Amino acid sequence: MTYVPFARKYRPRFFREVVGQEVAVRVLKNAVSLGKVSHAYLFAGPRGVGKTTIARILSKALNCLNLKEGEPCGECENCREIERGSFPDVVEMDAASNRGIDDIRALKEAVSYTPIKGKHKVYIIDEAHMLTKEAFNALLKTLEEPPPRTTFILCTTEYDKIPPTILSRCQRIIFGRLEEEKIISYLESICEKEGIDYEPKALKLIAKASEGCLRDAASLLDQASLYGDGKVTAQVIEGFLGILGEEKVREFIKLLLDSEADKALGFLNDLYKKGYNLSKFWELVEEELRNVILCKSMKDPSTLVENPKAYKEFNAYPLEALLYLENLINRGKLEAKVRTPLRAYELAVIKSLIVKEIVPLSKILTGPIPVQKEEEKPKSLEDKVKDLLSPLAFKAFKDAPKERKDGKLVVKIEETVFESFKAEFEKLKGEGVEFEVYKKKEEKKGTTTSLF
Numbered sequence: 508m509t510y511v512p513f514a515r516k517y518r519p520r521f522f523r524e525v526v527g528q529e530v531a532v533r534v535l536k537n538a539v540s541l542g543k544v545s546h547a548y549l550f551a552g553p554r555g556v557g558k559t560t561i562a563r564i565l566s567k568a569l570n571c572l573n574l575k576e577g578e579p580c581g582e583c584e585n586c587r588e589i590e591r592g593s594f595p596d597v598v599e600m601d602a603a604s605n606r607g608i609d610d611i612r613a614l615k616e617a618v619s620y621t622p623i624k625g626k627h628k629v630y631i632i633d634e635a636h637m638l639t640k641e642a643f644n645a646l647l648k649t650l651e652e653p654p655p656r657t658t659f660i661l662c663t664t665e666y667d668k669i670p671p672t673i674l675s676r677c678q679r680i681i682f683g684r685l686e687e688e689k690i691i692s693y694l695e696s697i698c699e700k701e702g703i704d705y706e707p708k709a710l711k712l713i714a715k716a717s718e719g720c721l722r723d724a725a726s727l728l729d730q731a732s733l734y735g736d737g738k739v740t741a742q743v744i745e746g747f748l749g750i751l752g753e754e755k756v757r758e759f760i761k762l763l764l765d766s767e768a769d770k771a772l773g774f775l776n777d778l779y780k781k782g783y784n785l786s787k788f789w790e791l792v793e794e795e796l797r798n799v800i801l802c803k804s805m806k807d808p809s810t811l812v813e814n815p816k817a818y819k820e821f822n823a824y825p826l827e828a829l830l831y832l833e834n835l836i837n838r839g840k841l842e843a844k845v846r847t848p849l850r851a852y853e854l855a856v857i858k859s860l861i862v863k864e865i866v867p868l869s870k871i872l873t874g875p876i877p878v879q880k881e882e883e884k885p886k887s888l889e890d891k892v893k894d895l896l897s898p899l900a901f902k903a904f905k906d907a908p909k910e911r912k913d914g915k916l917v918v919k920i921e922e923t924v925f926e927s928f929k930a931e932f933e934k935l936k937g938e939g940v941e942f943e944v945y946k947k948k949e950e951k952k953g954t955t956t957s958l959f
């Protein structure tokens with residue numbers, strides 16, 4: 508039996524099997540059910556996210572003999588022929604290799620005939636952005652006034668390269684990259700059907716590496732399942748992709764924060780020797796560090812970070828150090844463009860040596876300021892009072908008559924003066940000072956102002 512790669516084997520046959528692309532599916536299914544299918548569509552989006560797949564499902568839906576709520580049956584003669592690629596009224600054309608005006612002329616001629624077998628002719632033009640200017644021009648008219656029961660589906664990964672004249676004649680449907688969780692559950696379902704043993708971490712790595720492209724995800728799983736002893740493990744995927752899992756990346760970040768230069772440089776060179784993709788690794792470091800910083804600075808990081816718990820161990824590092832490191836990582840990334848990546852990254856590691864020395868700003872502001880200290884001598888009462896009072900209050904205090912009584916300094920002070928500095932004088936209570944308030948006219952004799 509020939510081996511059918513997963514990406515082909517698990518290509519959805521019905522709208523309901525498509526992963527994600529909810530808008531595209533809803534719009535097209537409704538159009539089919541309501542008989543309001545447009546004569547020209549433009550499917551735009553990254554590679555491997557379901558454009559051709561959905562174009563084929565739509566072709567089936569338009570020709571199926573037992574259509575049910577917008578879904579093709581997949582069993583009637585027309586559905587089967589379309590799936591086999593032998594249905595005369597569904598034509599797939601690759602614009603990358605048929606990009607000239609003659610190809611479009613031939614297409615136009617074919618378009619002018621009514622459907623041979625089916626109900627509806629469908630032309631799927633893949634890589635539509637590859638058509639030449641002349642070919643686009645030749646197509647314009649047909650798109651504007653297509654024969655009845657004919658639909659064009661232009662697929663492209665490069666929306667910007669489609670001329671506006673074409674765009675305005677098509678109903679545009681934008682296909683997005685698939686989210687990581689959706690890719691993971693898609694991979695899980697393949698593993699289940701294939702009886703493949705896997706580590707969840709491994710599927711996560713595949714999903715991450717495929718960057719929203721389901722075709723890549725399926726192919727990676729395919730290759731990984733054929734590798735080693737059949738179990739898809741994170742280790743196999745890591746070696747395979749030449750990238751590291753998040754945990755290892757976090758280990759590296761810790762080495763940098765702890766200023767463990769020898770180990771960090773060793774780590775980097777080891778990856779290099781094993782043939783890992785260093786730039787990809789650096790990207791992961793950047794991404795993980797971003798998560799660390801978000802977890803450190805947000806009250807509820809779960810809105811932006813997938814698994815905040817994994818970053819707990821970084822709480823002990825000051826934000827200043829994390830931000831400094833972030834800057835270095837970013838600089839390393841830029842420098843890797845103008846010098847050998849390994850050298851650029853090594854330099855970043857070396858620069859990170861001072862990360863450990865970074866003291867949080869808050870500590871500098873609230874803690875003792877590390878200045879050269881003079882020999883410390885006990886402060887005199889006068890100095891203490893001077894520190895505690897404003898200059899005016901201090902003058903009033905100094906000028907007032909005083910006497911020593913039971914180990915306390917009693918300050919005799921005129922009522923209005925006392926009232927003006929009451930709050931400040933209160934502060935002296937703990938310093939063994941008492942106030943004796945008198946009214947202005949009262950004479951105080953036998954006291955001196957120079958007791959302290």
Ligand SMILES: Nc1ncnc2c1ncn2[C@@H]1O[C@H](COP(=O)(O)OP(=O)(O)OP(=O)(O)O)[C@@H](O)[C@H]1O
Pocket residue numbers: 513514515516517518519524525526527528553554555556557558559560561633662663664721722723725
């Ligand atoms: N949304 C999806 N749901 C389920 N499977 C998908 C989806 N998108 C892609 N696939 C898988 O990836 C394979 C390729 O998808 P498809 O040919 O539709 O991609 P495409 O968007 O046309 O890409 P390209 O721009 O490279 O032509 C399919 O055979 C299928 O296995």
Ligand SMILES: [Mg+2]
Pocket residue numbers: 558559560633662
């Ligand atoms: Mg395609």
Ligand SMILES: [Zn+2]
Pocket residue numbers: 570571572573574579580581582583584585586587
């Ligand atoms: Zn059918």
